[in-house]
Amino acid sequence: MQSCSSALCILILLISTVTTAVPPVKVNLHDSATLSCSERCSGLVRWSVSHKPTDVLAECDQTSCRSVKEGYQMIHDQYLKGNLSLTITEADLTKRGWYTCQCDDKELCDVNLQIEPFNTMVQIEPGESLVLDLDVSDSVKVIYNSTDAANRSSGQICTVDRDSLQCKPEYTQRVSVISALELRAVTPSDNGVYTILTVREEEVIHTYSVTVQGDHSDLDTDKGAAVPPCVIVLSVMGAAVIVGLVMKILVLRRENQLLRMEGAKNRAQMNHHSDHSPGEERLSPHDNE
Known part of the structure; x- marks a missing residue:
């Protein structure tokens, strides 16, 4: 019987724990957050950070509510109704x-507040440095998932604990950290998603979707590259204009040449006509005698 009573006590304790559990609260950065707790309490209600129970944030009793720290508040009317929620x-x-x-001093609710992770799109040129903001002072790890068809590598590449940095051997010479993680001399093989998450809770803080644009030198050797239609049209029009100008110049030169030939012919005819005009006296050999 004693064994059954112990088992029953454990079952009751487990049921009690489940019924007072509150799901995580997830909000965007800088939004307000409400940490819910619905319990009856006729005495003093206090909210604190879990690992600092004496560091009170806000509290309520039968007479009023007080914000002990700025940015945290409770509503007295709600407290009287059994709604002990804390608003950040x-x-x-x-x-x-x-x-x-x-x-x-009796624990009623434990609530986990999580901030929705940042999602950042990054486009970068080959040879430049990729800078990943760590955002928090917690120990974090960096997970890499490649989107490059020729490079399907993935997994943890670095761990940062304040100023301490540990990375996989292939990243050791390329990575440094001050307030952010810097990956130097990126190439298209570095394309992919970089995820910053905390070591202890494995909470995602920031994700970077990185695209390293192709090397411009590839354009010179890519013989199969498609030429835009507008470039083809402009090229044809330019060639047509040039051909038209050349033809016009040739026609003008031909016309000038014909005009010069016609002028020379007219002058020759005029000279010949003047040599045989009727009014001109001609002397014969007999006139000289």
């Missing part, structure tokens, strides 16, 4: 984590 007016990355609601 502006959620940022420093406010991520677990929060605990207590009634007269």
Whole structure:
């Protein structure tokens, strides 16, 4: 009987734990967040960060509610109705984590606040550096998933713990970290998705979708590259204009040549006519005698 009673107590404890569990709250950066907790409490209700139970954020009792720290608040009317929710007016990355609601030092609710991850599109030229913001001071790891058809590698490439950096051998000479992770001398083989996530909770903080644009020198050797239709049209029109100008010049030269020949012929005829005009006296050999 004692064994059954112990098992029953454990079952009741598990049911109690499940019924008071609250799903994670996910919000966008700088949005307001409400950490829900619906329990009756006629005494003092306090919210705190889970790992700092004495660091009170807001509290309520039968007379009023108080914001102990700026940016955290409770509503007294809701408290009287059994709604003990905490509102965070502006959620940022420093406010991520677990929060605990207590009634007269008895734990009622634990709620996990998560910030929706950033999604950044990056286009970069070959040879440049890719900069990945770490965003948080927590220990983070960088996961890489290639989108390059010729390079299907994926997996963890680096771990950053404040100023300490550990990377896979192929990245050691290319990576440095100050306030961000810098990957130098990128090539098209570095195309892919880079995910920053915390080591402890494995919470995604930031994802980068990276496209390294192709080397421009490839354009000179790519004989199969398609020529845009507009370029073809402009080329044909340019060639037609040039041919037209050449033909016009040839015609003008021919006309000038014909005019010169006609003028020379007219002058020759005029000279011949003047040599045989009727009014001109001609002397015969007999006149000289």
